[in-house]
Structures are given as C-alpha cells and as structure tokens.
Amino acid sequence: MTGNTAIRARGLTKNFGKLCAVNNLDLDVPRAAIYGFLGPNGSGKTTAIRMLCGLLTPTSGSASVLGFAVPGDAIALRPRIGYMTQKFSLYGDMTVRENLAFIADIYSYDRSDRNRRIDEILREYDFVDRARQHAGTLSGGQKQRLALACAVLHKPELLLLDEPTSAVDPRNRRDFWARLFRLADSGTTILVSTHYMDEAERCHRLAILDRGVKVADGSPQELQDSTGMNIIEVRADNPQRAATILENLPGVMSVTQLGVRLRVLVPQEIPGARQTIDAELRKHGLTAAVAEVSASLEDVFVAVTQARPERAA
C-alpha cells in the first residue's frame, strides 16, 4: 500500500492520433478524500479517468492506483474500485433489484451475503419501494442514484465517477453529494469529474483541467487565495456597455457578466485596479458601484484558463 495516497500519476499522457487528450498529467489523490476534476467538455476528464481504471493505455507516463500499476495490474485492481460511467450503463430492461443482484454476482458475493447486502443498499439508496421497477423507467436522478448504488455495492476503496450528475436536477445533485460525503467519511476515496463550479467547490481537493493540461490544483480555498488576480465587482446601470468599455481597458484580463453585476479580473501586479476602473467608467459617463471582492472558484477557473494561449482554431 502506498500510505495515504490513493492515486499517484506522473506524466500521464494520452494522444488520439494528432489530438492530445491528456498532456503530462501529474496527480496525487489522498485517501478518504473527494478529489474533483473540474474542466469544460473535452478537457480530458473522461480520458484521464479511463486511464486510471485501465480502460485506456497511456501513450506515456505512469500511474499507480491503490498501489497497483495501471494498466498493467488493472485486473487485480478491478475488485477494489467502483466505476460510474458518464452514460447510464446498467440494464434498462432489468429491475432495480435484478441489476443490483447481477452486480453482486459479478463481484462474487455468496448467496446469503448477497441478499443481505442488496437489502442494505436498497434501504440506503431509497429503492425499497422501487426494487421491482425496471431501471429504464427511472428518472434521471434515480438512475444516477442506482448507478452509484451499483458502484458501491461491493464496498470499493476507490470510486471513480465520470460526470455523475450532468443530467440531474439541483435537488437530486445535493442529495447525491450528501451520499458522497458519507462515503468519504467512511474511508472511501472518490475521484469525481464535473463541469459544475458548485460541485467543484464541495471537493476536498481539485484539479482544473483545460485542453488536456492540469492548470491548477489544490483545495478550493487554496485555489481561491492564489489566483494572482484582484477581483473587482462592478454594478452598473448599463452592464453591457460597461463590459465593452472594460474589456478594452489595458490590464483587464477578463470581464464576466452575472446578471447586473460584472466580475472583472485584473492581475495583482497592476496597482490601483479598483480606482482605474471607477475612473474609466466615469469618463464614459456611467455611474457604477465598484468594489473589490474575494475570488470565487469560477474566477479561479477563468483566471487559470485565460492565462493560457488561445487554442489553435
């Protein structure tokens, strides 16, 4: 065993032809923590997860998961991990209970243990009343819950969840995350990919991926404290016009509109950002409330992804 590290990757790279899906990824995921992969679609989250469970062979680099080298020792690793695919991958024409029973048999539970464990999971995951319902007729949120139930049925040490909540409403997402916290508390390591900022904020640690490259990692607080940016919030009468003006102001890195508010990112090296912005808006005859605020995770995301050269068209 590798002490307190569940996943360790060095220089993990995967090319699909000319496309570099994951580039030189270093990763250290501590045990019993929820570790997030935050990134837009196509940033390499799925590819990275698939390499970590041995479904894809890395072009170069190495990874060790729960002390097993992947993909080399993937077969020995399999009983110890639970994997939830992005797409619902259970059998829609089988009932909730039949799906759970199938997974239990695959993981070689013996008869009495099996039924006890299935009953336990049905209770824990609120499926007692729906045990005989076909999985295909469940709602989006219920399907995700069943997928998680199947993934944890054999009590894996590590859960790999690939965008588990992308088709789930906010209420079910909250419920889903509450379950993840309980699992982490009981010692399960969870690697979860998401493109939702609010989900990323709930992770103990996270890595931000952009176009196959890890551009930042740390706890959400660390990331927010180390953006290297001053975040200026602007409330203006005409936010669209204000945004246009500020985008052309030298030194301004990005302007994001949130309803009537604008969040303006200015590198910390540039002094007096708040005053400069205030003055510029006044010069154009706009009245605005300008204040310096602390960074949100979205600001972090904008800061680290904008700092990189634009992708080639």
Next chain:
Amino acid sequence: MNRLARLFAIMRKELLQLGRDRLTFGMIVGIPSIMILLFGYAINNDVRDLKAAVADLADTHLSRQFVAQLEQTQVLNVHYSVSTPEQLEKLLRAGKISVGIHIPPDFDRRSIDANRTAAHLLVDGADPTIFGVANQLANFPLGFDSTETGKPPVRNLEIRPFYNPERRTAVNVVPGLIGVILTLTMILFTAVAIVREREHGNLELLINTPVSTTELMIGKVVPYIAIGLVQLALIVMFGKLLFDVPVRGGLLELYVGAAAFIAANLALGLLISTVARTQFQAMQMTFFLLLPSILLSGFVFPFDGMPPAAQLLGELLPNTHFIRITRGIMLRDASIVDVGNEIAVLAGFAVVALTLAILRFSRRLD
C-alpha cells in the same frame, strides 16, 4: 419549395451517414458482387460427379466395361469398390455415397435378357434431384449392344430408391431446414450480443468489473444452446406432425449433433460481434453468412453436384456438416459413429471461433 429542400436534406443526411459507415458501404458493393459470383457458379442443376460405390459381384470383362462407361458419363464418380451389396447400403447410410452400383454375379446373362435388368442402382432417394439423375441413368445403354439401332430403349438398370421411396420433398427439406433456421437465429442472437452492450454503454461498466473475457463469452453462448435445442424440438415435432418427416435414427444422437452445431453458430456470432461496431452491421454480416448457408450447404443443391471451389466454401460452413448429420440420422438411420466426423468438425469449429472471439475482444477502449 421548402418541402423539396427538406426532402433533399433528409436524402443528403442518409447518404452522408451511409458513407461514414464503412462496413455498410462495403456491403453495398460486396453483397451483390460476391453473391452473384459465388452462386452463379455454384447454382447448377446439372448434377455431376455424384459419389458412387460399386459392388461388382460378376467381375467380368463386360461388367468392368459397364462400370467404366457409367463413369464416363461424368454423372457418377466411383469412390469405393466393395464386395457385397450390404456394404453399399452401409456407405449410403453413412452419407459417403449417393449412388451404389450393384452388379449381380449373373450380370452377363442378365444383360442379354431383355426382360431382366442387368444391374441395380441403389440411390439415396432423400434428395429428389439425385433421384432424377439416377432415373436417367436407368436407360443407359450397355456398351456391347450400342451398335444395335432401332430397338426401343431397354431399362438396363433397376433403381432402388432408399429412405424416401415416395419421393416427397418435405422429407428432404425439413432436416435441411433445421440447419437453416438454427443458423439464422443462433448467429443473430450472439452477433448482436456484445455490440448491443457496447451501444448501450453496459460494456464499459462490465469490462471494469472482475468479469473475465472468457466468462463473458461463454456466459453469452451457453443459454442460447438450450434455446437452440428447444427450436430443434419444435421443428422436428412439426416436421413429424405436419409433414410426416421421420426420425429414423436416435433422437439423442440428433441432439448431440445439434448441440455442436448450435455452439459453432453461436461462437461464429460472437466473432461477428467483436468485429461489428453497430447492431445493424452485425445483422448485415449475419445475412452475409446465411445466404451461402442456404445455397452452398447442400440444402438446395446436391453438394456433390457443385463445382470444387463451391464445395470447398461449403465445407467451411457449419450448416453443410449439420445437414449431413440431420439427413443421416433422420432419414437414413445413421448412428453417431456414421456422422462422428461431422460432429467433430462442428465442435472444432465452435472452439476455433470462440477462441478467436476471445482473442479479438478487447478489454480496453483504445
């Protein structure tokens, strides 16, 4: 105008998608060209080279000349020379020959007696085509009196049809039909099996569990063997009740042969499943195999009458071997020893196809 634009949009989309599916695109050209080449040559009602054996009990100059002349017609091809008519029947039952020539000891005397037939032709009457050919041979002139002209043709040969004396087509068709039906249903069952799981996303989950490839493959084959045997029972039952098709041999032996045949087809289906990317492709490949299984297996045309290349292809099809088993057991009361070779071929086929499928199946996504 809009209507037309939408129509064209649909047509353009169809062609675009068709072009992206390379296998389907290949099938557009492949199915007609390969099939026409294959069957154009193979489909041939002029039966030649029927396997024959001769029991020449007379063994005279005349009888040897007679056999040689029969061979010159190219309709018969004498493979065996035996000493008793019983041995002819045995070869016939084992399916090694279609025609047995029995020349009685008094052949020379009989041949000059216009009221008696000089020799007997033992014919596997199960196949009406073969029977028809043998019937034509019945009027074959004996060499030594070929100089005489103006005489009405004499029946020099007496035809003794075996196994299907009433010459009912159903008796020959139903045993062959078992193979055709099982080929279609069995290959299709497993051909879509892996592909469907891949398409539905189940496979990504499954290959990440401790399930091994061998477990997955064998687990997908075994249940369908039972289903195939149920189908066999249905066909045999309907054949018996509706068409009075006999099962002269052992039912158990028929089931043993069928189990090997079903396993071969299921394994072949799995192999298809590891090649096809979509269920549609899997179905296309199944039909690609089905047509030769009907036309080159001896189901429609007598196998011996096909050209050598077509026979070679036919030997590669499980159905060819299975039809020999079913016709042997059901019509000729063949024992499991008589058709043992064919069962072994089918079992070997199943093992090879299953091994290839397991080797081809990748537990990785790249």
